[in-house]
Amino acid sequence: MTSSPNRPIAQSPKYVPQDFEAGWMQKWEADELYKTAPADERPKAYILDFFPYPSGDGLSVGHCRNYVPTDVMARYFRMKGYNVLHPMGWDAFGLPAENAAIKMKTNPAKLIAQFSANYKRQFRLIGISFDWSREINSSTPEYYRWTQWIFLKLYYAWYDPREHRARPIAELEKELSVTGTREIPNARAEITADEWNAFNKKQRSEFLSNYRLAYRKPSVVNWDPVDKTVLANEEVIDGRGWRSGALVEKKVLQQWFFRITEYSERLIADLDTIDWTEHIKLMQRNWIGKSVGAEVDFQTDAGALRIFTTRPDTLWGATFMVLAPEHPYVEKLVTPEHKARVNQYVKEAKAKTEVERAEEDKDKTGVFIGAYATNPVNGEPIPIWVADYVMLSYGTGAIMAVPAHDQRDFEFARKFHLPIRVVIQPDGEILDAEKMERAYPHDGAMANSGIFDGTPADVAVEKVTRWLEEKGFGAKRINYKLRDWGISRQRYWGTPIPIIHTAEGEITIDEQALPIELPNVDSYEPTATGESPLANISEWVSVTLPDGTQGRRETDTMGTFACSSWYYMRFTDPRNDAQPFDVKEVNYWCPVDTYVGGAEHAVMHLLYARFWTKVLYDLDIVSFIEPFQRLRNQGMIMAPQMKDGKYEKMSKSKGNVITPDEMVAQFGADALRAYEMFISDFSMATPWQTDGLAGTHRWLTRVWNLFLEPARENLPQANDEQIKLLRRALHQTLKKVEDDINAFAFNTVISSLMTLTNVMVKAKDSARYPEAVWAEALNTLLLMLAPIAPFMAEEIWARLQRTYSIHQQKWPPYDADAAKEELFTLIVQVNGKVRGKIELPVGVSEDEAKQKAFDDVNVKKWVEGKNIERVLYVPERLLNVVVK
């Protein structure tokens, strides 16, 4: 590169960032300064922001909170000699774009192009060093072709519980033809080899749906009557659609699912291998919701009724059973005289929306069905009820009710005057069923439980479970709250599902024939029937296969979490048109080293991406098991504080959004970047203060003047002590800046650089330093500023006639010796109160330190005439004298 930039340098002596910022960005891009090289010998750093949907509103200063720090890291690692991947792309499919397009009567692709161009402009404005040659857009056929490709991988895979991994479905078919499902533990649907071999094509296809990782099933779904689409469980908040806010209704449709539940255990276990915010890990654990217990069979007239419990030690306290309204045994067991009431109850329960069930909250409802079950542990007949506080989708959809030790059962029993029997007695207290005001769900010794009486809490569950297994009453069982991931959307703007339905069953599209492209349409308003608008385009829907059979394309599209479950892999080789990515590239770059975004994706995107990664790993497509090694979440930036001291979120509707555009116009991009870092701890929510931004602008002006204003004349030569102190401050700062960048402590990166600036300004004004010393100081400071204030650093670099570009320089070397302190301040306390501060040389002996401490006049004053009981010495820190 040339030593002088081929653009006019603004020669204003003053710091006027607007004069040069835009010009540098243009030059950097023209010179491809931030272009990432393919896999090579260097260590790599993959630093990634969450995949954004480019909203029409553009970026606010709140959004910049994560883009600036990740950019600082990317720039820092480049200077440290890493091969850095820092890309950006668009999560372009999905409802927001589609709804905006419908509203504005335009095409969502056009809108995305427009919105993303604006985002890109803003990213450039604030100096983010993305490699735009790797830009991706999940709504383009070049991208979603491979989303479809991965869908097919899931479709052609099943999870083998014996090997704890996904395997090709062909291997299952082979096994079925030889041994049926005999060897498969907990088979989802059982079959013999003979039966399998007698199946026709369609029967086989349908049977395999029980095993495929991508499968279709009729399912009660959340129907959003406003957005006219099905919502995932995660998209329903308090019974309302997360976007429309409409009350969610129930509807039964054929839905596509990914069998994420097979990975529950691994998704929990592998959390221990990754460096994520603890609170996100916890949310994932809770979401997956593992509970260990036992399944137990209770005999009824309709056969064994299986229940799940985490407290098999309370079996002797079961006084009734409860079935979910949808449980098949309700119909089988209900006696004629109860039938009318039960049917009525079930009908009402099924009609209730989630919100209505939640609203009724505490008040339990239910009906006795007239039948009894036999408790296997004591042969007691207990009544069977149906109640909507038991859900079909968890466990077996049936419970044994132990009112003495479960609050929900307790409330139910009290309301319907069912017996309560205490079978767990806590320490030092005797529970009396008559007088209890609430259930006792805690630990204690077993009671009223036959041979188990007196068994202590810590071994009770295990002992009883083993006994149940021996007796054949039940078995240990682990349940998870996690449900399979529903991906069907009855919408136009999503990845088409590469499936054709025929009379013979489902047919997949050949990999080579992908992508199945979205047809161009005039109207993509959703249909009120629940079908996708694609269903109305008969020339697209109807297909004639090569052998002449007629088929109908799947008209559901995939939810956008499919797109964002693998985009970080695509970035490693984004223009590959033969494969989703080159194996070498994906395995070199992944996993992502540092992944940054908001905490709102804790259980959706972050769980699904982990799941897809594990499937692709199992199928030998990638060699890593977790997608994101380190995850950090930024705190939200709130609107400026209001008069009453409260804050609110920035939102367009409240008219309190502050944009980077206006801040850059006023203060320049570098000051904005510095303030984004400085505002508070990265993870903490905090209000915006434009006055604070004026502060970082002022700081950068001081830096500018430090470099570009002439020094005072007739200054004395700096003495050795001054030189030492300057170098010490310099290298201590260098160490701190590096440590803090790595630790995500960006706010203290700025404050320590401010401190160093103050030291250097004072130094410059008070003495003339030897050329080499001063040059080292200036150089080091400017190089440290390069990742943070890239425009100003480059401009000063150019004005100092250095070789373009500062962003291709090495990070400055750290001199640990120079950073060493020679003195420290010993804090002298008497009875824990500070009474003196003494400067002492590092490495001073304890005796000498004590001597000096007791010589201190003020310390003497507090110690004199008192009895010295203890003296505590913490080397290099503090001395505490305890007197009486």
Place this chain on the structure above:
RNA sequence: GCCGGGGUGGCGAAAUUGGCAGACGCCCAGGACUUAGAAUCCUGUGCCCGUCAAGGGCGUAGGGGUUCAAAUCCCCUCUCCGGCACCA
């Protein structure tokens, strides 16, 4: 209701994880420069007593405890934010 994270000057916040509370910045006040203002620079800035000194008292939501020593650890209470919400 359950789980998690917070609460530190007038404001945003630091504090090497048990060792000087308030770094750094904002605001504010006084001063310098200026015809004047803006900008910039210097000084001060937790509260209280003391003289604007020396020195001292109090102080990290509130109360209690452990410790030579607590913003930091433990218990209780208040409060704000996020998640889950009949998961047997």
